[in-house]
Amino acid sequence: MKRSVIAYLLILCLLVSCNNGGTKTVRSYSDGSEAWGYVEVRPKAHMFWWHYKSPYRVEDPSKPWPIILWLQGGPGASGVGIGNFQEVGPLDTFLKPRNSTWLKKADLLFVDSPVGSGYSFVEENQKDLYVKSDEEAAKDLTKLLQQLFNKNHTLNQSPLFIVAESYGGKIAVKLGLSVFDSVQSGKLKLHLGGVVLGDSWISPEDFVLSWGPLLNYVSRLDDKGLDLSNSLAEKIRKQIKNDEYVQATQTWMELENVISSKSNSVDFYNFLLDSEMDPVSLTTSEIKKENIIIKKYSRYLNDLRSSSDVDEGDLDTLMNGVIKKKLKIIPKDLRWGNNSGDVFTAMEGDFMRPTIEGVDELLAKGIDVTIYNGQLDVICSTSGTEAWVRKLKWEGIEEYKKIEREPLYCENDKATRGFTKSYKNLHFYWILGAGHFVPVDEPCVALKMVGEITKSPQL
Known part of the structure; x- marks a missing residue:
């Protein structure tokens, strides 16, 4: 989490909005396949967005094609970089087509949020403009959605699904509530399809309490390590109860260090691996070479792959090299990813604050809430997620608990x-065989899941 730490728009609308309300959009291809730009969400605070129109888009008036807004974790990680090129976008970090892209089920809107993440920035390095809370981050995102959706009829008729990973889930809950209120008040024109929480940091207390027992059970911690972990987790629980969130964040860092030491550096994103071994980046072995796949994504390739900058497949090199050149509007002195630590520090006081009540509010308002979790994740473990779900006060929770699970399969695989x-x-x-990054570890079943969530029309 702390480590490695739209919207396609009609050309006429783009030209109008470029000079209205702080929105700056530089390019839209004639077929509307992608667009990107900045929205000044607050004075001197600029949020970057990048939207892909799906080549699989099906026009069906009775079942509009969905749009997924992807929110990365951190806080401070880049959705435009990580979510896009390492997880679900049309191209991987080698700029080769990703066969498992979520464009098969929806349009994709990536943002660098909160401001300071990725390509988003504040002017004159005014760090006081970084948000301090999830609610403030949600307000910025709501402003961005207003700029992108309100003036485009085609866009605001499509259901928007807010899909979040890791810490992004906390912000997604607040954003879902903000979007709902803004739609109700007439300030935002869109249809909210649902909020999707992937391995999300909703209840820090439940997660840290799960770490020791989980790692002890799978033999990464011995009994002494378990005792040390449980002791620090209990300290965090008390700090959260006393609203000592900054102190809880500091103890959380101490707990991570203890677990790393006593487990010989277990990977917090996948307990089967050692630290730094998680396969966040999809390799070329996952890409199918059929001509139809290349053709589907050629609109996003242009001449990017002719650059020597992509040979290594390194995300930092990619984002600060060929992608920055492609986008043209990124400030010259801005280095992608440099300010993520500042974003985390600014939100330190909200990092350990739970958001269970917000999930209850979403459910009570009738908003679809989907939770998915990778079996092998540690930092947002499945057992921790199940623990906070049991704490929900939503009127349907008792009936939910009685429901039997159904198995998931992928294509013809038994x-x-x-x-x-x-x-x-x-x-x-529940996604078997996956760690924290479900779309990377289990792309086939993840894609099937997204199709079920969005109910996207298929040919």
Whole structure:
């Protein structure tokens, strides 16, 4: 989490909005396949967005094609970089087509949020303009959505699904509530399809309490390590209870160090691996070479792959090299990813604050909430997620608990790839064989899941 630490728009609308409300959009291809730009969400605070129109888009008036807004974790990680090129976008870090891209099920809107993440920036390095809370981050995102959606009829008729990973889930909850209120008040024109929480940091207390027992059970911690972990987790629990969130964040860092030391550097994103071994980046072995796949994504390739900058497949090199050149509007002195630590520090006081009540509010308002979790994740473990779900006060939670899970399969594969269950507007997916980065570890079943969530029309 702390480590490695739209919207396609009609040309006419783009030209109008470029000079209105702080929105700056530089390019839209004639077929509307992608667009990107900045929105000044507050004076001197600029948020970057990048939207891909799906080549698989099906026009069906009775079932509009969905749009996914992807929110990265951190806080301070870049959705435009990580979510896009390492997880679900059309191209990987070698700029080769990704066969498992979520464009097969929806349009994709990536943002660098909060401001200071990725390509988003504040003018004159005014760090006091960084947000201090999830609610402030959600307000900025709501402003961005207003600029992108309100003036485009085609866009605001498509259901928007807010999909978040890791810490992004906390912000997604606040954003879902903000979007709902803004739509109700007439300030925002869009249809909210749902909020999707992937391995999300909703209840820090439940997660840290799960770490010791989980790692002891899978033999990464011995009993002494378990005792040390449980002791620090209990300290965090008390600090959270006393609203000592900055202190809880500091103890959380201490707990991570203890676990790393006593487990011989277990990977917090996948307990089967050692630290720094998680396969966040998709390799070329996952890419199918059929001509149809290349053709589908050639609109995003242009002449990018002719650059020597992509040979290594390194995300930092890619984002500060060929991608920055392609986008043209990134400030010359801005280095992608440099300010992520400042974003985390600014939000230190909110980092350990739980957001369970916000999930309850979403459910009570009738908003679809989907939770998915990778079996092998540690930092946002499945057992920790199940613990906070049991704390929900939503009126349907008791009936939800009684529902039997159904197995998940992928295409013609008979192997069990996960489980799922739903009651009313609450849905849960258990993804087997995956760590923190579900779309990377289990791309096939993740894509199937997204299709079920968005109900995207298919040919």
